[in-house]
Amino acid sequence: MTNRIGFVILAVAGTAGVRVLSQDAPVVPADSPPAGELLCRLDRTVASPGQVVRLTGLIRADHDATVREVWHDAVRVAEYDPKAGRLKNLKAGLFYPVGPPGPEVFENLPMNSTTPGADGVMLWDVQTPRVKGLEFEFKPKQLGTFLIYAKWEFTTTRQQVEAPPVLLVVRPPMDAKGRPVARPEGLDKDAP
Amino acid sequence: MSAESEAEWADEWAGEEDDPDSDGGEGQTDGDEDDGDEESQPPPGPPATPPAPATPPTGSTLQWSHFRVVATPPRAGGEDAQIGYTRAGSGQFTFDVPTVLLVDGMYYASWGSYSAGMVYSVRFNPATSWVVRGNQDAGLLEHERLHLLIAEYVAQKISAKYPTISGHGSGAALTREEALSKARADAAAQLKARFDQVVAEWARIDTAVQTRYDAQTMHGSDPFNQLWWKDDYKAEVDKEFPVGP
Numbered sequence: 001m002t003n004r005i006g007f008v009i010l011a012v013a014g015t016a017g018v019r020v021l022s023q024d025a026p027v028v029p030a031d032s033p034p035a036g037e038l039l040c041r042l043d044r045t046v047a048s049p050g051q052v053v054r055l056t057g058l059i060r061a062d063h064d065a066t067v068r069e070v071w072h073d074a075v076r077v078a079e080y081d082p083k084a085g086r087l088k089n090l091k092a093g094l095f096y097p098v099g100p101p102g103p104e105v106f107e108n109l110p111m112n113s114t115t116p117g118a119d120g121v122m123l124w125d126v127q128t129p130r131v132k133g134l135e136f137e138f139k140p141k142q143l144g145t146f147l148i149y150a151k152w153e154f155t156t157t158r159q160q161v162e163a164p165p166v167l168l169v170v171r172p173p174m175d176a177k178g179r180p181v182a183r184p185e186g187l188d189k190d191a192p
Numbered sequence: 193m194s195a196e197s198e199a200e201w202a203d204e205w206a207g208e209e210d211d212p213d214s215d216g217g218e219g220q221t222d223g224d225e226d227d228g229d230e231e232s233q234p235p236p237g238p239p240a241t242p243p244a245p246a247t248p249p250t251g252s253t254l255q256w257s258h259f260r261v262v263a264t265p266p267r268a269g270g271e272d273a274q275i276g277y278t279r280a281g282s283g284q285f286t287f288d289v290p291t292v293l294l295v296d297g298m299y300y301a302s303w304g305s306y307s308a309g310m311v312y313s314v315r316f317n318p319a320t321s322w323v324v325r326g327n328q329d330a331g332l333l334e335h336e337r338l339h340l341l342i343a344e345y346v347a348q349k350i351s352a353k354y355p356t357i358s359g360h361g362s363g364a365a366l367t368r369e370e371a372l373s374k375a376r377a378d379a380a381a382q383l384k385a386r387f388d389q390v391v392a393e394w395a396r397i398d399t400a401v402q403t404r405y406d407a408q409t410m411h412g413s414d415p416f417n418q419l420w421w422k423d424d425y426k427a428e429v430d431k432e433f434p435v436g437p
Contacts, residue, residue, distance in 0.1 A: 066267055069395075094373045096380035099387060108277040111393065114316055116339045116402035120274055121266045122320045123239070155267065 004121035033058045033131060037170065039124060040150050047143040048173045049141050053111065056126060056131035057150050059165060068120040070113045071154040074098040075165075078145035080172070087145055093164065098146065121155055140170040155177075185189045224299025241319045248316045251341030256328040259321045271411050272327040277343055279394065281387060283310035283357075287379065290372055297370035298364055305379040306358035307387070310348045314343045335404065335412030336423060342401055345429050350394045353433065357390060359383030364431060397432045424426040 033039035045053040056073075059065065077095050081088040090096075098105050115122060126133040140146075146167035154161070172180040241258045249258050251334040259299075265271060323332075359382030363374025405425070409417045421428070 002267070021308055058225040090373075092376075094377045097384040099380070099384040109293060111315070112279040112395065113276065114279065114395070114398075115274055115276045115320060116343065116408045117399065118274070118403050119267075119270070119406075120320075121270060122276065123260065123262065123266055125319075 019101055023185065032163070035058050035060060035062065036161070038150065038152055038161040039162040040135075040148075040166050042148075042166050042168055046169045046171060047140055047166060048145065048171060050139055050140055051139050053146065053168065055136045055138065055150070055166070056133055057135075058126065058131040059152075059161075061128065061130050061132050063132075065154040065159075066121040067134065067152045068115045068118070068122070068155045070110070070122070070135075071151040071153075072106075072109050072111055072147075073149040073151075075149075076144050077147055077167075078169075080143035087169065089118045089145070090144065095147075103142070105142050106148075107139040107141055119155055140168065143170050143172060145169045197239045220242060239322070244405060249340075250316070251337050251339075251344055254316065254337045255321060256392075256428070258316065258318055259323045259328075260318065261325050261328075262322050263325055265324055265392055266322070267302070272424070273323040273332050273336055274321065275339045276317040277314045277340060278317050279312070279314055279391065279398075281310060281312045281391065285383075287376070290375060290386070292366075292368055293372060295433035298366065299367075299368045299373035301363045301368075301375035302362045303363075303372070303375040304358065304382045306356060307383065308356045310355055310357060310390075311350060312347045312354075314347050328350070331418070332412055335409065335418060338405070338418075339402060340423060342405060342429060343398055343427050344424055346394065346398045346401065346432075347431060348398075348416070349381055349433050350390065352389045359384045360387055397429075401425075401429055401432060 021095070031039070031041070036060055038057055040055060040057045043056070044051075047053050057070070075095050075097050076090070078087045078089045080086070113122075122134060123134045125135040134152075146168045148168055149162065149165045151160055151162045153159070172183070175181050239262050241260055242258055242427060249255065257277075259273065285307045286305065288306070290301055290303040292302075293300045298422040359376045359379050361377065361379030361382055363371045363376075364380055366395075405421055405428070408414070409421055412418055
């Protein structure tokens with residue numbers, strides 16, 4: 001019975017495109033971009049308004065592609081509650097998009113960065129034997145927790161790849177006693 | 193909030209934390225910090241991005257000094273220069289006063305949202321603009337400038353076509369607060385979806401005209417067609433915005 005269950009699990013994994021490796025096979029860390037896919041990282045997951053955050057998008061170095069266009073989007077999944085002095089998670093059905101996105105939420109994170117025509121090429125900011133990628137430094141301006149999405153369009157083929165979202169928590173700085181120092185500017189002024 | 197007070201606020205907060213990672217740089221960087229586990233011998237970094245000028249150049253003021261200089265084209269057989277820019281849309285984002293009905297113990301909320309005075313704009317991006325060393329001639333600069341002028345004009349046309357966008361949300365729940373929250377999330381999602389539609393149209397038109405421009409001028413190497421486009425680029429863009437039924 002146990003063997004039969006194991007067989008079924010392997011069969012399902014096979015149909016899902018998952019390779020089952022032997023124990024001796026080399027393993028690349030899961031935070032490396034899979035073949036043909038885009039993976040994003042933040043250099044920090046918690047920041048205060050005004051702090052510089054770096055978003056790095058990476059593809060494998062052997063992926064024969066260049067980028068002509070980049071899109072960024074964000075969804076708010078927690079709001080700052082000024083009365084409670086803390087971030088309050090939203091229920092999953094109540095997440096809402098940041099937008100229309102503008103510098104009032106993330107300064108210098110472009111909604112869209114493009115090159116004209118179909119054959120534009122962006123220079124890589126990161127190039128290593130394993131990965132190549134683009135970096136964007138920006139400053140969060142509002143308090144909250146955000147899922148940040150990135151999408152790239154490749155040159156010529158116009159193929160689009162979308163990265164799994166990365167999470168950024170924007171909290172107020174704290175005073176010496178650990179109490180949040182929230183200022184009205186950091187609240188979502190567009191929230192009803 | 194004024195831009196000045198915004199800057200003071202950000203600077204003050206940024207200054208409160210002694211964080212060596214926060215170098216305060218703008219735009220894209222040289223990328224040699226995040227990949228320590230990826231390599232043993234880092235290759236030479238990409239060319240530095242010129243410092244962002246206080247006022248970004250426009251199609252009329254763009255100079256070669258605003259571009260990154262590279263030794264070879266980043267793609268084999270590619271062009272000698274390329275301009276890049278960012279697109280953004282901004283406006284006054286407002287929620288209407290919501291309405292809530294209580295029917296048979298269920299709350300039904302309705303909430304409208306709109307963004308008026310929408311301005312769609314492009315901004316030269318020094319991080320994605322480059323020229324191959326030795327190719328900084330006046331003719332090629334003229335070609336790249338016209339790319340930006342076309343992009344600026346398309347953005348103006350989109351701003352005129354879609355000055356206001358709106359969305360309407362609704363939500364039902366057993367509590368008033370949750371019904372309102374659902375309606376708000378729905379309204380924000382509807383507004384964003386409308387915004388995305390406009391931006392998609394904007395990008396499609398811009399890319400179509402820019403591709404035509406590159407093809408007809410052979411990326412600037414056809415001086416006759418380059419001159420023709422310089423005089424008539426607005427008419428070419430206007431073709432993408434038909435008037436009337």
